[in-house]
Amino acid sequence: MPQSDTAPESSEPKDEAPAPSLEKATGRTGADGVPAGKDPKPIDAAPLPKGGAPGITFEKVVKRFGSNVVLRELDFTVAPGERVTLIGPSGSGKTTILRLLMTLETLNEGVIWIGDQTLWHMDRGGKRVAANQKHLHEMRKQVGMVFQQFNLFPNMNVLRNLTEGPRRVLGVSQDEAVERARELLELVGLADKLNAHPTQLSGGQQQRVAVARALAMQPKVLLLDEVTSALDPELVVGVQDLLRDIANASDITLLCVTHEMNFARDISNRVLMFDQGQIVEEGPPEQIFGEPSEQRTRDFLQAVLAS
Numbered sequence: 001m002p003q004s005d006t007a008p009e010s011s012e013p014k015d016e017a018p019a020p021s022l023e024k025a026t027g028r029t030g031a032d033g034v035p036a037g038k039d040p041k042p043i044d045a046a047p048l049p050k051g052g053a054p055g056i057t058f059e060k061v062v063k064r065f066g067s068n069v070v071l072r073e074l075d076f077t078v079a080p081g082e083r084v085t086l087i088g089p090s091g092s093g094k095t096t097i098l099r100l101l102m103t104l105e106t107l108n109e110g111v112i113w114i115g116d117q118t119l120w121h122m123d124r125g126g127k128r129v130a131a132n133q134k135h136l137h138e139m140r141k142q143v144g145m146v147f148q149q150f151n152l153f154p155n156m157n158v159l160r161n162l163t164e165g166p167r168r169v170l171g172v173s174q175d176e177a178v179e180r181a182r183e184l185l186e187l188v189g190l191a192d193k194l195n196a197h198p199t200q201l202s203g204g205q206q207q208r209v210a211v212a213r214a215l216a217m218q219p220k221v222l223l224l225d226e227v228t229s230a231l232d233p234e235l236v237v238g239v240q241d242l243l244r245d246i247a248n249a250s251d252i253t254l255l256c257v258t259h260e261m262n263f264a265r266d267i268s269n270r271v272l273m274f275d276q277g278q279i280v281e282e283g284p285p286e287q288i289f290g291e292p293s294e295q296r297t298r299d300f301l302q303a304v305l306a307s
């Protein structure tokens with residue numbers, strides 16, 4: 001495990017005061033039942049990606065796990081700065097799509113584009129060849145992800161969870177990484193938790209740290225995979241509102257997977273209904289949730305609403 005030489009290493013949080021509410025970060029009512037902060041910092045002042053976000057294109061992408069064909073010549077596009085939600089049945093391959101974009105899974109066939117660059121391929125002498133590690137390393141810098149199970153580094157305090165990646169992957173100085181981490185922790189309402197370890201935080205707090213950690217890498221593309229499904233119900237809205245505000249205040253390209261249809265409606269410009277390896281239907285949230293044209297979408301939405 002990499003060691004930081006200067007990050008605080010206290011195993012105890014210095015300050016056990018309750019986390020500031022979302023009002024402090026977003027100027028809106030938080031769902032944590034914490035009173036409004038007195039000195040709200042406008043979210044526009046937060047260090048969020050502004051401009052230059054690339055789009056995403058899947059071109060006839062095939063992904064197999066053994067004989068299980070999960071993506072079948074999948075084609076779809078997310079425009080630069082667009083916010084798209086993927087919905088579809090459990091086990092249909094939504095997480096696999098995000099993991100391919102994070103280069104956590106390898107693809108079998110097809111091409112994935114981030115902007116005008118291919119993710120899994122590179123050009124050599126005018127020929128498209130499999131990407132080498134250097135190319136993958138450069139490409140994955142553009143993409144950040146927030147996972148269902150938070151996936152914080154359990155042996156590092158909050159501050160180091162946020163500074164480790166920028167320092168080691170982006171080559172940011174310790175001072176700069178710490179300054180940015182502090183700003184992002186303020187944004188997510190956890191400025192007083194920078195010395196806490198993940199086990200000392202609630203699920204909602206851990207997920208907010210995970211959001212801040214993803215943003216600390218200054219991604220141009222943000223992937224959200226069922227980010228509230230492991231949270232207690234009373235914490236869900238707070239995290240969803242935070243993410244919606246971050247999306248509204250930045251130009252980041254967003255690809256979100258969720259079973260929470262209100263969140264999908266709230267955060268996205270477009271919804272893709274995905275099943276059996278392909279996009280079944282797509283459209284603005286009002287259309288997909290209000291007047292879906294495909295029976296498969298209607299059945300899926302009915303099942304989700306009944307659960």
Ligand SMILES: Nc1ncnc2c1ncn2[C@@H]1O[C@H](COP(=O)(O)OP(=O)(O)OP(=O)(O)O)[C@@H](O)[C@H]1O
Binds near residue numbers: 068089091093096097
């Ligand atoms: N590492 C793996 N090895 C083998 N099979 C896998 C692996 N990862 C995923 N799968 C299979 O790929 C299919 C798609 O899985 P995936 O996790 O992408 O679905 P999902 O749409 O995200 O489901 P959920 O809504 O339940 O999260 C499933 O059949 C799953 O069992």
Ligand SMILES: [Mg+2]
Binds near residue numbers: 094226
């Ligand atoms: Mg999944």
